[in-house]
Amino acid sequence: MTEGRSRRPGPRIEEVARVAGVSKSTVSRVINGEKYVSERSRQAVHRAIALLGYSPNHAARTLAGSKANAIALVISEQGSRVLADPFFAGILRGVHAELAGRHVQLLLMMNQPLDGEDQVAYLTGGHVDGALVVSLHGEDPLPRTLHETGLPVVSGGRPLAGGGAPFVDSDNFNGSLGAVRFLISLGREKIATIAGPRDMAVGMDRLSGWRCGLAEHGMPVDLVVHSDFTPDSGALAMEELLRRAPDLDAVFVAADIMAVGALRVLQARGYRIPDDVAVVGFDDSVLASTATPPLTTVRQDVEQLGRTMTWRLLAELGGEEKLPQSMLLPTSLVRRGSA
């Protein structure tokens, strides 16, 4: 009765129905691409929509329907401080590209240790249809927790525990395996590694690749120092390695950001790169090309990672069957000056 409250601009579905000469229900069916609508009605509705410039109200659809028409991108706060900076834009570009043209909102959340409870409540509270979780820390419980509540989730990066949500990751193992094979093909004989932390899958997978590469040539796999994805810790690790094996002739560093620290130490000690010591990094971040000498490194396609995660999630939401549980994306060696 009362017409007091200010209404939003634009036509409602009711007006479309009137103009098209059908009922609300039929308009709704057309909009949602359901079957059981005659060609005649469909055309009429499309014409009415175009005529009125109608666009359905997102909130109303979400409220009335059984889906939220939105997905969340959850990024671990912690990770974002360390590794994620270079990832960030890439992942997001990928997600966005894959979302283009679909009527799905992208909600952004950062995963702070503090608000774990709230976040789970929010995510499983029907506000989103699914979640992409980018958490570099392999032991982050979020993907698993969400997965167990039944919310469709795709994890970016392999969770350490396994058995939880499906994940998409770069093929870290084969990437570093390739790097080591390359170093061996160069004739290097004493190949060390600066590995990532033990509690990150990305660190462990890259370490495994290095081990495997050496093992298949019967070479010893004892020159390992763990580090934590910062330049300074990379430098410390390099010092440690040189102390243990001053005559090493190659280092595979599990991340470019650690490699720059290692480079610094090697140069300070008078080692020529790559003549005395060959260095190979991982990631192909901007640091790799700006380092002196420019870093030979294993490239991972972060944008593709974002795309693939999104594709996998949307496919699941679309009810697709027999989706791959998890996926690894290929990496490639980028040769520059350091090896």
Next chain:
Amino acid sequence: MTEGRSRRPGPRIEEVARVAGVSKSTVSRVINGEKYVSERSRQAVHRAIALLGYSPNHAARTLAGSKANAIALVISEQGSRVLADPFFAGILRGVHAELAGRHVQLLLMMNQPLDGEDQVAYLTGGHVDGALVVSLHGEDPLPRTLHETGLPVVSGGRPLAGGGAPFVDSDNFNGSLGAVRFLISLGREKIATIAGPRDMAVGMDRLSGWRCGLAEHGMPVDLVVHSDFTPDSGALAMEELLRRAPDLDAVFVAADIMAVGALRVLQARGYRIPDDVAVVGFDDSVLASTATPPLTTVRQDVEQLGRTMTWRLLAELGGEEKLPQSMLLPTSLVRRGSA
């Protein structure tokens, strides 16, 4: 009557009301921070919310209310490829921190040249209450366009044209002014600059600061080469400068990412840093600390930038009056090895 349809999980406002012993209306008032609620009721409601783990349904609030309870963070696709990577995480952390505890969704959009129309339509179509636009390209029309439609907008980074949306930016001018004064205090007498592109406010502001710093000591301001925020173009610019003034003794580079290129050229030509040539960068990105030698640079607080933008937008949405049209955030000089 019929209880056929599957309801979303979680408690409704009605249950909170029952547990708190008040009405729906009162719960709603508490949630929305309205006045005219007794302290007693407020407490009871808060307790009930905590007890039940209630989180309001976003779609319902949006549908019923006059606001969308969401803001958009629009990031220029273009920018994200160049400068934004280091910004990205920082801005987002800031935005997120400022949003904490408020029931405002953060929608992420990338601003591709292609979908300008759609994007404006979407943003002004009532899906969001306001927008944060991070566009490093000063001539991006989006902030202005949105602002003119009446949508509250805050631009991150000063738009070149001016007169449009309010903006928040680092104080690029004073940052570079400080850098130049510092170089002069070191006794440097022939101070060049590698500036950013002419079509980015960030580039022009940093150039102005350099000019001003030299001018106040009566020094010539002709050693300028424009470049485009990549290491390679920084290197080219450095070569050009050395051609014009082989005896320069300092360079202010308007971004760390260009500075690494400049460093490379200087070292290749046999200049000692900082003895022969002092180099100061801008941003204090990760590149600054990993460069050899580590880069003396002007630090800007990107996280604070994100926070401030968000604060400004929310304040406007909250109906606050007499807000500053635009704001500049202080920068600080970080001394490392290059100057």
Next chain:
DNA sequence: TCCGCATCTGGGAGCGCTCCCAGAACCCGC
């Protein structure tokens, strides 16, 4: 005492859709 105003509260009508239901229209084979 009584009125006015500020403070507080609950009831209930929507917001614009989706989706269930019931039923109409039409086709097929027996």
Next chain:
DNA sequence: GCGGGTTCTGGGAGCGCTCCCAGATGCGGA
């Protein structure tokens, strides 16, 4: 002709909130 299906359609009850309204209560001044 009749039962059984498939295709199509409209009506209308919600989805979970907000916000208007009307009413209750308390306090101060005339």
